[in-house]
Amino acid sequence: MDAVAPESIDVLDPVTRSVIWNKFLSISREMSTIIERSSQNFVTAELHDFCVGLFDAGGRSIAHYVGLPGQIGAGSLQVRALIDKFEGRIEPGDVFIMNDPYKGFGTHLPDITLFYPIFFEDVLVCYAMARGHQEDMGGSLPGGYFPGAYDIHAEGLVIPPTRIYARGEETPVYEFFLNNIRFPDGMRIDNQAMIAAMKVAERRLTEMLSQYGREPLLRYVDDMINSTERAVRQEISLIPDGIYRTEAATDDDGTNFDVPVWVRCTLTVKGDKLTFDFSESDKQVSFVNCPLSATYASVYSAVFTALSAEISSYHNEGSYRAIEIIAPPGLCINPVYPATVGAAPISLGTQVLECAAEALSKAVPKNVCAAWARHYGCGLIGTDPRTDERYVFLAHVSDGGSGAIWGYDGWPHISPWVCGGELVRAPVEMLEAYYPWHITRYELTTDSGGAGTYRGGLGIYWEAVNRGGPAILLTGDSDGDVTRGYTVLGGHMPDFFNKLTLTSPDGTVNQVRAHRQSKAETGDVLIQRTAGGGGVGDPFGRDVEAVLSDVVNEYVSLARAESEYGVVIDPHSMTVDHKATALRRAAQ
């Protein structure tokens, strides 16, 4: 490999620039592959609830690429917390762990973040990061998604930035930590997988550093960050200046039942800068509080999806610079110790994202999607009679659809938006083998997508019978029994909300609302029915053939085709009555 002589890089070489940039993205992909393929926990390996990243020695994000948007957005805050605490004492071979939302900019406690410093010629150059949602983090119930905890300590172990490997040797605190969670063997494998991924990043980066030299490489990193900032600012400058106000609520906080919690946002677009001010949001409550890192991540997600697709894989620190976020401490979007945060980053991360995106949609409606279905997927904790082992079932199998965006219908079953469609659902044939639940229905629901010129993605009907003993039912990560998001350009939301019911063998039906803890007895039938995403544009403007196809495929009912879309279809021949349709549409 030819080294570029340091003196020759006063002017950056455009080819080297492309090459280095793509190499960083390639490294992120490699890290992600290793974690996915070798993790043991369902949530990480099968559902892909994880992310990776690379940061420079000052904590700037270099490559913001792979993983759940809700998790990755705030890596820079985390690495800076690590630097603040350990600067000058970080050695090669160290591995750091953290999940503390207050001292370590974590999200909720099960999201464990590892950092691994990468040295070149004895100088700290980069940090690799890997973060995964773990099955358990201690606390009074497994899984983390339970409302009503007394304080954050009741939600689980709260870990500030902590060294678990020192110069490649395990430190005693690691065992102490593993001893205080429920599935230590699994956690160890998952951490191994994440460490292995970060070591691959180290190998690749070392190759790059040897090839280009440290100083030159860092200069290219500066350039990457600056170029991204320029491109993002350029796009923002095309957004009409103005002040846009929005608000969004979650059903409640799981302690004060039926009292919605509001996030409020004022977006100021001025020139090439966006300011999102959340100062008017509700005060901090319990459980649904959104730690600052998740608030940042959600705003970034909203902005990035409204920018051009061309740069969608290339965001880094530079992208954040044009975005100011005002989130005063003590509010639900920046809670302070000892507030509980179990539902983060889903609630209120979703509401922050919806507020930010809806505000943008008022300025550039054709670049922003309608709200996605709120997250819906309960947790079940019990014992499997086949093995007598404890299980924690968090499968996210009932999520609804995404919101439409101008020109494109929404997709079914890919919610929630804070996960950006990166979550993967578990196979029925694996769930039934792992958990004592017999699944009897798992299908799309007719008329569950919001109507519009572009239709929202459909929601799900998921039904299963408890074949195990009594199980604890947690609806902590669900939302949207009574609240929901926004639409764009006159599109509609679906006309029903998410709903979870338990039917006991004697036929009694009980609805279990979001953010509750309940019980599923043996033989109980659990039904989760989710709404779809919002529509975009007037439904009467939807292409008639598209409506016919929706009816033929039972995405939309005949009645709905007429009432919401103004398309009259003959039920016998299944053809459009164009005359009646024209009349119906003209009468609007």
Add this chain to the structure above:
Amino acid sequence: MLRVSVDIGGTFTDMVITEPGGSVEMFKSPSTHGSLSDGVMNCLRKAAKARNCSLDALLAEVDTIIHGTTATTNALLTRSGVKTGMLTTKGFRDIIELRRGMRVGVSPYNLKVKFPEALVPRARRIGIDERVGPDGAVMTPLDEAQVEAAVRSLKDQGCEAVAICFLYSYIRPEHELRAAEIARTVAPDMFVATSYDTIPSSREFERFNTTVVGAYVGAIFAAYIDQLDAGLRQSGFKGHLLLIQSNGGIQDRDTAKRNPVTTLLSGPSAGPSVGLFFGNQYSNKIISADMGGTSFEAALIQDNQILLTSDTWLSEQRIAAKMVDVHSIGAGGGSIASFDSLDLLRVGPKSAGSRPGPACYGRGGAEPTVTDANVLLGYIDPEFFLGGEMLLDRPAAEAAMDPIARRLDVSREEAAFAVYDVVNEGMADALNERCTKRGFDPREFLLVAGGGAGGLHVVEIAKKAGMKRVLIPKFASAYCAFGMQLPDFSQDYVRTYSRRIAAVEFDAMNALYEEMEAEGRLVLLKSGARPDQIRFERTADLRYVGQFHEVEVPCPAGEVGAASIDAVVASFHHKHEQTYAFSMQGRHVEVVYLRVRAIAQTPAIRLKEIAKGASSAVQARKAERLCFFGKRDGWQKTEVYEASALVSGNEITGPALIEEAGSTILVPNKARAEIDAHGNYLIHV
């Protein structure tokens, strides 16, 4: 007797003809897009002409034609398969549309993407009352009357194929098999595919979708292959028509018809065999790469094994059958260079294809491509493209490249070199990612490469990936067609057997292995193999208890017992460590799948040695021209050699170009090429 292989590419149809004695001939003819088999016949006519005989006379000599078809791949890519229906467990008819909630290969920040529709629309997916549980017990018996009514309804709607996909059929296939029987009775002309026969492994979305893909392309394949076969037989062909399948092996027509999903990527799957055939004498770790007009396709070979995968996505459809792990990126001679809003120079994946093609083709292409760059750098002689069959338009290449030069503020040749360099880096990164995925270090690998565009790029790619040696086979420009001459018959079988290692029952494992072997033996015998040619390779997929992805390791042949299980577990720990950089010796291990590959060896090709000579290649020097090698090295005098005049033992030191009829090889500065006994180029990077 002659053995003919045919690869139908997007631009050219390549044909290779071998004789037992070792002669190898290559022919190329433009692909015919209307009726693909016409392209094959054109190539055969060309071959007959070269041999001064009639087509009939040539065909009478041919005892085997091996074919790599793009018929099914194209049907999938262009969504032009047959109207297909689906019968599935009631309550689960949307599994193939739910797609496990995935968005594949799209940034979460890019929402302007059309939903990839299922191959069978919802209206033609019919739920049937039946249910088997995870333990294999029947919970709801199959409602046969519903099956019959459903098939009739699909038939009335004009469906030509039906996929039958029930939950847990990999444990208890009876319901699917019975439903298939009913379907065949009710609609004898319909193509019927069951998920059990397609791929009897767990995970319903993967199994169902694979089955649906097979049903969707099955009739297309049958029609295509029957037409080709009839055409060949009319012209006097009396031998066997064989097909390359997606696992890299060959199979006969009837076997392929029964499981048409195995015909996907049938052409590219033959490429790695070339890597194995030529590379084996130099290394046991090989990367095979094929760079054509629109794509760069790479595959890994370790210890004589072409590595396979069951993780394929093709045209947004999940296919979980075992396929050669060919990694394809959009980088080829036709790849277009452009700038994005970050001012980054990108090359590909957009391609000028063969129409209009690169600007220098003079067919109206105006955007700068890799081939245009190669012309401007002096690597391609505009007068000697495809051996002079096609004149290239250098001024058009210049005009196309100038905007790049202006944007970069460099000279035209520097801009061309930037395009050359960026596309090479992309391919080197792809090789790195491939290797990491398997836990390998690319620096330990030999790169065997070919394809029309490969010769000009591979040495640079190897250098960037830290690889030391490159082998460019003599038949590089018909890489896959030559590869089709090489594979054995092979069929892959899988059974699901989920147990912790401590709970494994030897009898049950033996029974499953023997069942698969019996099935494989039967299929291979039907394909014409002799019993003594048949052998089996057993493997098992293991994981640590609680993990979700398995690692496939060999299982010793013969009766399964405690010793063989110990060996399997030991290989598992080892391979896990190698692939993922860690293993956990104390942790419980479980087996998930048992697999058998049934193989019938085909006669090995023995190539004739070419004439020997001294190290100096002076006899083959035909010209000298200036080539550009980047700003630092600038323009350099570059010797040009005529490939057909080279003899074994010749050595060529870079910078040099070797011009073959179908491709040109660039030996860069400091690199050295040796001509081996068969006329292949071993290049020391």
